[in-house]
Amino acid sequence: MLEMSQVTKIYRTELVETHALRSLELHVGAGEFVAVTGPSGSGKTTFLNIAGLLETYSSGIYKLDGEDVSNLSDNQRSKLRNQKIGFIFQSFNLIPDLNLFDNADVPLRYRGMPAAERKRRIEEALGRVGLGSRMKHYPAELSGGQQQRAAIARALAGSPKLLLADEPTGNLDTHMARGVMELLEEINQQGTTIVMVTHDSELAARAQRNVHIVDGMATDLATEPALVRAALGATPYLPS
Amino acid sequence: MFSYYCNLALRSFKRNKVLTALMVLAIALGIGASMTTLTVFYVLSGDPMPGRSHTLFHPQLDMEGMNGYLKGEEPQIQLSRFDAETLLREKRGDLQAMMTGGSVSITPQKAELVPFIAEARYTTAEMFPMFQVPMLHGGAWSAADDEAHARVAVISKSLNQKLFGGASSVGKTLRIEDADVTIVGVLDDWRPSPKFYDVFAQRGYGETEDVYLPFSTSRDLKLGRSGNMDCWGDTSGQETDVNAPCAWIQYWVQLDTPEKVDAYRQYLMNYSDQQRAAGRFERPTNIRLRNVMEWLDFHRIVPSDVTMQVYLAFAFLGVCLLNTIGLLLAKFLRRSSELGVRRALGATRNAIFQQCMIEAGAIGIAGGVLGLGLAWLGLWGVRQQPVDYADLAHLNTSMLLATFAIAVTASLLAGLLPAFRAMQITPAMQLKAQ
Numbered sequence: 001m002l003e004m005s006q007v008t009k010i011y012r013t014e015l016v017e018t019h020a021l022r023s024l025e026l027h028v029g030a031g032e033f034v035a036v037t038g039p040s041g042s043g044k045t046t047f048l049n050i051a052g053l054l055e056t057y058s059s060g061i062y063k064l065d066g067e068d069v070s071n072l073s074d075n076q077r078s079k080l081r082n083q084k085i086g087f088i089f090q091s092f093n094l095i096p097d098l099n100l101f102d103n104a105d106v107p108l109r110y111r112g113m114p115a116a117e118r119k120r121r122i123e124e125a126l127g128r129v130g131l132g133s134r135m136k137h138y139p140a141e142l143s144g145g146q147q148q149r150a151a152i153a154r155a156l157a158g159s160p161k162l163l164l165a166d167e168p169t170g171n172l173d174t175h176m177a178r179g180v181m182e183l184l185e186e187i188n189q190q191g192t193t194i195v196m197v198t199h200d201s202e203l204a205a206r207a208q209r210n211v212h213i214v215d216g217m218a219t220d221l222a223t224e225p226a227l228v229r230a231a232l233g234a235t236p237y238l239p240s
Numbered sequence: 241m242f243s244y245y246c247n248l249a250l251r252s253f254k255r256n257k258v259l260t261a262l263m264v265l266a267i268a269l270g271i272g273a274s275m276t277t278l279t280v281f282y283v284l285s286g287d288p289m290p291g292r293s294h295t296l297f298h299p300q301l302d303m304e305g306m307n308g309y310l311k312g313e314e315p316q317i318q319l320s321r322f323d324a325e326t327l328l329r330e331k332r333g334d335l336q337a338m339m340t341g342g343s344v345s346i347t348p349q350k351a352e353l354v355p356f357i358a359e360a361r362y363t364t365a366e367m368f369p370m371f372q373v374p375m376l377h378g379g380a381w382s383a384a385d386d387e388a389h390a391r392v393a394v395i396s397k398s399l400n401q402k403l404f405g406g407a408s409s410v411g412k413t414l415r416i417e418d419a420d421v422t423i424v425g426v427l428d429d430w431r432p433s434p435k436f437y438d439v440f441a442q443r444g445y446g447e448t449e450d451v452y453l454p455f456s457t458s459r460d461l462k463l464g465r466s467g468n469m470d471c472w473g474d475t476s477g478q479e480t481d482v483n484a485p486c487a488w489i490q491y492w493v494q495l496d497t498p499e500k501v502d503a504y505r506q507y508l509m510n511y512s513d514q515q516r517a518a519g520r521f522e523r524p525t526n527i528r529l530r531n532v533m534e535w536l537d538f539h540r541i542v543p544s545d546v547t548m549q550v551y552l553a554f555a556f557l558g559v560c561l562l563n564t565i566g567l568l569l570a571k572f573l574r575r576s577s578e579l580g581v582r583r584a585l586g587a588t589r590n591a592i593f594q595q596c597m598i599e600a601g602a603i604g605i606a607g608g609v610l611g612l613g614l615a616w617l618g619l620w621g622v623r624q625q626p627v628d629y630a631d632l633a634h635l636n637t638s639m640l641l642a643t644f645a646i647a648v649t650a651s652l653l654a655g656l657l658p659a660f661r662a663m664q665i666t667p668a669m670q671l672k673a674q
Contacts, residue, residue, distance in 0.1 A: 054584060054668040075588045082586020093581045097251050109244055110586040154585070 001162055001193045002028040002051060007060035009046050009216070020046040021057065022216040028195055030161070033188040035207035036197045036218075043216040044197045045166065051195060052085050052164045053077040065161055082110050086155025086192075090167035092147040094139040094154070100126060101135040104154040111158065118157075125157040126150070129183060145176030152183060156192075163187065165196040169203060181206060241591070242598070249599040256571060260603065263567045267607025267654075270560030271647045272614025277546070277553040279615065279639045280622055283632045285542045288432035292372065293532035295334075297493050297501065299327065299508055302526035303485070303515075304472040315526050316470060316487040317440075321480065323515075324489035328364060332507050333493035334500070335370040339363035340489055341438055342458065342465040344451055347415040348403055358399060358450040361438075362458035362465070368394070368425075370494045371432070376400070378410035378425035386454050394425040394452040414451075419461050421453065433632055434541045436532050437490055440468055446628060505529050543629075557646075561654045564603070568658035572596055576665050583667035593663040600655025601648055608647030615643060 009021040020043045028034050038044045049055040050062065053069060062069050065084055069077065086107075087093075094103050101122055108118040126132050129149040139147050148168060155163055165184065169177035181203055188194045196207060204210050212219045253260040287293050301323055302315035319327070324338040340362055347355045367373070368380035377400075381392045393414055400409050409423045431448050438446070453463070465480065465488070473485030480488070495501045505527065512525040530538060572579070579592055587595075615635065622633040635643075 049668040052584070055666075075590070078583070078586055078588040078591075081584070087584055093577070093584075095578050095581060097255050106582060107585040109241070110582075110588075110591060112241075158586075 001030045001032070001065055002026070002195065003061070003063040004047075004051070005061045007050065007062055008058045009043075009050060009055070010058045019216055021050070023060070024213075024216065024218050026211060026218050026220075028193060030193055031188070031191055033185070033194045033208045034196070034211055035204035035209070036195060036211045036213060037199070037201070037204050038213035042213045044213050046216075047213060047218075048164055048166050048195070048197050051162075052087060053081045078110075082107055082158065084161050086158060086160035086163045088148070088151055088155055088163065088165040088168045090170040092139070092144075092151045092171070094147055094151055096139055099136050099138050100131060100142075100150045100153070103139070103150060104157045107154065107158045121157045121159070122153075125153040128156060129153045143176070144172050145179055148172060148176070148180050149183065152180070152187070156187065161193060163192050163194045165194060165198075167198055167200075168196060169198070169200060177203070241594070245595045245598040246602065248595055249602045252571075252575075252599055253602070259567060259571055263564050263571075263603050264606045264610060266560040266563045266567070267604060267647060267651055268610035268614055270557035270650065271607055271611025271643060272618055274550075274553040274557045274646065275611060275615035275635075275639065275643045276618030276622065277549040278642070279619060279635055280629070280633050281542065281546055281550045282639060283433060283634070284546055284629055285536075286433060287533060288434055288436045288536075289371065289532055293436075295494050295496050296370065296532045297333075297495055297504070297529050298532075298535045299491055299493060299504070300528035300530075301508065301512055301515075301521075302523045303487065303521055305485075305522045307472070309523055311524075312526070315528055318468065318470070318487040319489045319491045320485065320487055321482050321489055322520075323511075324491050325482065327491060327493075327511070332504055334496050335366040335494040336492065337364045337367035337370055338455060338489050338491050339367060339437065340455070340465050341449070341467045342463050344416045344453075344463055346399075346403075346451070349413075349415070350403070353403070359447070360451040360453060360458075360463065361449040362453050362455045362463065364455055367452075367492070370492065371437070374428035374430055376426045376428040377408035378423070381424050381454060386456055389456040389460050390454060391419060391421040391457060392424045392454065393421040394427060395423055396427050396448065396450045397429060399450040400426045416451065416453070417461060417463060421457070427452075433629075434536055436536055437492060438467065439536070439539055439541055501529065557650065561650055564651065564654040565657055568596075568600060568603075568655055569661060572658045572662040575662075579662055579665045580667040583665065589663040592665070593659050596659035596662045597652060597655050600651050600659065603655075604648040604651025605644070607651060608644045611647055612640070612643050 004024055004026045007021055007024045008019070011018040011020055024047065036044055036047065046055065050057050053064070064080065067080070069080065072080065095106065098106070104122040104125055105118055108121060123132065123135070126135055129152050131146060131149055131153060134142065134146070139150065142150065168184065169180050172180060184194055184196070185206065196203070198204050209220070289296060299319070300315040300317060301319060303320055303323060304316065319338070328336055328338050342360045342362055343357050344360045345355055346358050364386050365381050365383045373380070376397055380394060381390060385392055393416070395409065395414065400406065403409065403414070404412065409426060412423050413420045414423055435446055435448065459480065467488065469479060469486055469488040471479055471484065471486035475484045475486060478484055479486045493504065495504050508527040508529060509525050512521055512527060515521040516525070582592065619633045619635060623630050
């Protein structure tokens with residue numbers, strides 16, 4: 001589903017070059033639930049932005065669902081993003097003056113879907129996250145957990161193959177975070193690939209696979225048990 | 241997507257009512273000012289004979305003596321009576337008429353009405369078909385009436401209303417000075433603007449006359465004339481005599497094709513040569529033959545202050561647009577996070593651009609409606625001014641449409657830069673900044 005090979009991202013200013021990603025290698029298969037962890041400034045968000053086609057990269061190869069995205073135009077990237085990727089953000093990013101129905105409608109509008117089809121998908125998605133009765137509510141009328149559920153419904157309405165979540169529970173209390181996590185697991189069990197960036201070791205542990213990014217390079221923790229412990233904060237990781 | 245973007249624009253207006261109102265007001269003020277002045281300019285500089293102005297020509301001859309002669313100088317703007325009558329007699333155009341203005345005393349038959357002075361035009365029969373003067377009752381007199389010095393008249397609709405209560409007065413008698421004339425026609429509403437055939441009276445924007453009489457009859461009755469008269473020789477106090485060296489007759493000729501125009505120009509030159517050979521003209525041949533619009537352009541009929549007002553008003557519209565650009569920029573960039581989310585969810589840059597431009601266009605339409613109200617108010621103000629053209633200052637359909645076209649175009653222009661900046665928003669940056 002997501003194949004990154006030797007992906008490098010360099011931010012350049014007049015004075016300095018910052019290597020946000022260094023030859024990053026990461027492969028995520030269809031149906032996987034992968035947690036991406038790492039310290040602040042390690043390149044997690046840059047990775048997620050590149051994975052979500054929100055940013056371009058400096059070199060390397062990135063294939064999304066088998067399609068090389070290197071040479072796509074901005075328009076083509078927008079369309080691909082709209083068709084294949086769903087986003088869940090830490091701060092929900094719902095549009096405040098649209099109700100839940102209209103928020104979930106946004107990606108479908110850009111896909112040019114007929115009204116009846118949009119309505120069916122939105123009702124189904126909001127129903128799936130338990131907000132079927134709150135379609136006419138505005139984001140400000142909901143709790144944080146409900147807002148994140150609404151954001152998940154917006155992502156689900158487009159039936160994406162890949163769901164990218166950036167600290168999806170970062171703004172929620174423990175109870176709400178658990179509910180959102182259970183929802184993500186349920187979505188994953190139904191076949192959607194999920195890549196989740198998180199600082200929360202408990203959440204990361206619930207993913208099928210953990211990838212740790214440090215200094216712009218990824219390490220698959222499934223093959224490095226010591227790193228697992230370090231990444232999850234059990235013991236400091238000391239390279240041998 | 242158009243209706244979706246319209247819906248988003250409405251939501252945006254509701255969200256930022258004050259900012260939206262400021263933008264609408266800025267556009268409306270600019271539109272109101274520019275449309276007020278543009279309407280006045282349009283009315284004053286319009287074609288008084290749409291579809292025909294290119295076939296109606298005003299001939300000029302250099303009839304004066306050598307005293308004060310300057311080579312290439314503009315000839316007299318009017319003709320002498322002798323030359324006008326000669327050109328009329330020789331009928332080299334498709335239609336032609338000689339004329340001058342005047343004023344006459346009218347004694348109403350109704351006892352309750354006191355005698356009054358009315359503006360008059362002494363002319364020849366073909367003026368009516370040549371200027372396509374609309375008739376409410378009856379018709380124009382004939383060339384034979386001109387020849388016969390017939391006691392006939394055509395009167396305006398308003399005079400007919402005043403004297404006869406609006407009923408057809410054809411065949412009735414009108415007492416002019418001490419003579420009775422028979423009314424043969426009543427004009428319908430007719431007011432060419434500018435009044436091209438008499439541009440020097442009331443700066444060319446006066447009302448049309450109430451009474452039209454055959455020129456020959458007016459001379460028989462020795463009716464008072466008005467308007468410019470320029471004499472260059474001994475007149476012995478008889479300036480309106482056939483042979484008086486005075487230019488005071490306005491002359492118009494209809495020439496339907498370019499070939500006829502060329503032929504008529506040649507005819508005028510030949511005529512000048514003949515007159516010089518006969519000793520009447522002293523100056524070298526120097527003629528002019530301008531059509532209506534050329535004639536109006538040459539005499540700069542549109543008052544210069546009106547032209548200046550149009551420039552100033554459009555400059556003001558420019559300032560209003562600059563303000564609108566600033567406000568739109570602030571509005572769109574304040575919504576960077578929303579636009580970033582939309583980009584992340586699949587909106588292309590074009591989609592964001594369209595959304596912003598439709599919002600700008602909607603502001604333009606609202607500004608146009610309000611601007612129309614302000615223009616209406618402005619024109620009302622113009623009509624209260626003591627200027628000759630005051631009563632002409634009205635919005636017509638074409639200016640109404642122009643108002644909206646200018647308002648929408650202006651707002652779209654104002655929206656271009658802000659929309660361009662909005663579509664450049666990097667979604668990743670915006671989402672990170674949340």
